[in-house]
Amino acid sequence: MNNLSSFPWQNPVNLYSMTIDDLDARLIALLTAEPRLGVLECSRRLGVARGTVQARLDRLVARGVVTGFGPDVSPAALGYDVTAFVTMEIRQIAGHDPVADRLARIPEVLEVHTITGDSDLLCRVVARTNADLQRVIDQIVDVHGVLRTNSIIALDTPVPYRVLPLVADVPRHGVR
Amino acid sequence: MNNLSSFPWQNPVNLYSMTIDDLDARLIALLTAEPRLGVLECSRRLGVARGTVQARLDRLVARGVVTGFGPDVSPAALGYDVTAFVTMEIRQIAGHDPVADRLARIPEVLEVHTITGDSDLLCRVVARTNADLQRVIDQIVDVHGVLRTNSIIALDTPVPYRVLPLVADVPRHGVR
DNA sequence: TTATCAAGTGAACAATCTGTCTAGCTTCCC
DNA sequence: GGGAAGCTAGACAGATTGTTCACTTGATAA
Numbered sequence: 001m002n003n004l005s006s007f008p009w010q011n012p013v014n015l016y017s018m019t020i021d022d023l024d025a026r027l028i029a030l031l032t033a034e035p036r037l038g039v040l041e042c043s044r045r046l047g048v049a050r051g052t053v054q055a056r057l058d059r060l061v062a063r064g065v066v067t068g069f070g071p072d073v074s075p076a077a078l079g080y081d082v083t084a085f086v087t088m089e090i091r092q093i094a095g096h097d098p099v100a101d102r103l104a105r106i107p108e109v110l111e112v113h114t115i116t117g118d119s120d121l122l123c124r125v126v127a128r129t130n131a132d133l134q135r136v137i138d139q140i141v142d143v144h145g146v147l148r149t150n151s152i153i154a155l156d157t158p159v160p161y162r163v164l165p166l167v168a169d170v171p172r173h174g175v176r
Numbered sequence: 177m178n179n180l181s182s183f184p185w186q187n188p189v190n191l192y193s194m195t196i197d198d199l200d201a202r203l204i205a206l207l208t209a210e211p212r213l214g215v216l217e218c219s220r221r222l223g224v225a226r227g228t229v230q231a232r233l234d235r236l237v238a239r240g241v242v243t244g245f246g247p248d249v250s251p252a253a254l255g256y257d258v259t260a261f262v263t264m265e266i267r268q269i270a271g272h273d274p275v276a277d278r279l280a281r282i283p284e285v286l287e288v289h290t291i292t293g294d295s296d297l298l299c300r301v302v303a304r305t306n307a308d309l310q311r312v313i314d315q316i317v318d319v320h321g322v323l324r325t326n327s328i329i330a331l332d333t334p335v336p337y338r339v340l341p342l343v344a345d346v347p348r349h350g351v352r
Numbered sequence: 353t354t355a356t357c358a359a360g361t362g363a364a365c366a367a368t369c370t371g372t373c374t375a376g377c378t379t380c381c382c
Numbered sequence: 383g384g385g386a387a388g389c390t391a392g393a394c395a396g397a398t399t400g401t402t403c404a405c406t407t408g409a410t411a412a
Contacts, residue, residue, distance in 0.1 A: 050399095052360055071208060071244070152292055157288065227389075
């Protein structure tokens with residue numbers, strides 16, 4: 001079933017195992033908890049050599065498991081207290097999706113997905129107030145090709161976005 | 177209308193202006209682009225003194241605008257290629273939401289929101305394959321209090337989560 | 353069994369950065 | 383004018399970084 005080891009060159013993306021081991025997971029968890037930690041301090045906390053931490057980090061980044069260490073910005077702290085999910089039907093147009101391109105130009109649109117189901121696109125937007133949300137939605141509706149939208153407001157977020165449990169879980173399912 | 181300056185003590189959370197200026201935005205953009213940059217290098221790139229960058233950064237973190245510098249992990253790179261949004265109706269139970277607590281115990285559940293509309297909760301989940309998604313959804317359905325679920329698969333993500341345009345936009349709307 | 357390779361260890365080097373102070377200057381507000 | 387806050391510029395010791403070295407270990411394959 002798994003031909004990665006037999007014909008790795010046929011699967012360049014998967015040249016490296018898509019799994020991480022326990023040390024990787026602990027490293028990610030550590031850096032998530034205390035992101036400003038240096039490599040040296042990490043090596044001390046994890047009980048391994050500095051070179052190991054450095055190599056692991058490089059490998060995680062090279063594989064694309066860790067895509068960056070960007071500052072996490074809270075829209076709420078900037079005054080954008082309202083989060084909403086907007087689904088929409090669009091007029092299907094050939095070629096590279098022009099609707100998504102237009103949506104990407106609206107700063108309040110934080111992400112866009114194409115989806116299965118009745119609607120075609122799902123995007124997450126933020127706004128300063130409910131009234132401000134109307135303004136943002138108006139911008140979305142104005143996008144050429146958008147036929148109909150449907151908004152759902154996120155009242156509360158009992159579980160904010162997190163990946164750590166997943167990261168901690170992966171080593172236990174290690175296939176390789 | 178804005179009583180922040182008159183009675184700041186009545187609004188402890190908003191003691192600091194919820195706005196950022198151009199330098200803040202440029203600093204965030206710079207760190208987003210090259211996150212491993214040190215404070216000194218930032219000060220050189222931005223053309224300001226090191227102490228300024230340090231102070232700005234400290235303030236951004238203190239205000240909660242920047243919540244962390246955690247490593248950004250890509251679930252896809254870990255083999256979780258399928259993303260789905262699951263909405264659900266739940267049996268309303270008094271007290272601190274026990275359903276969300278249970279959902280939080282499922283590693284594949286990346287975030288949970290309570291929402292307006294027909295459904296009560298919206299959560300983002302990932303899975304290794306479509307078949308694996310069924311396993312995850314089964315776990316969700318098994319949660320006590322979950323009555324019905326509805327899954328939407330994200331086929332593609334033309335605009336991945338990003339906050340930078342918003343950050344760049346805020347200084348232009350600076351109220352203070 | 354032996355050869356080979358990938359990975360980790362421990363140590364060393366110079367160059368750089370960090371945390372923390374100082375002092376002086378400007379701007380804004382009462 | 384006085385005060386507060388923010389920025390600049392410079393200084394210090396101490397810590398960290400990137401890099402390279404030689405050596406050990408474990409797994410794999412011939």
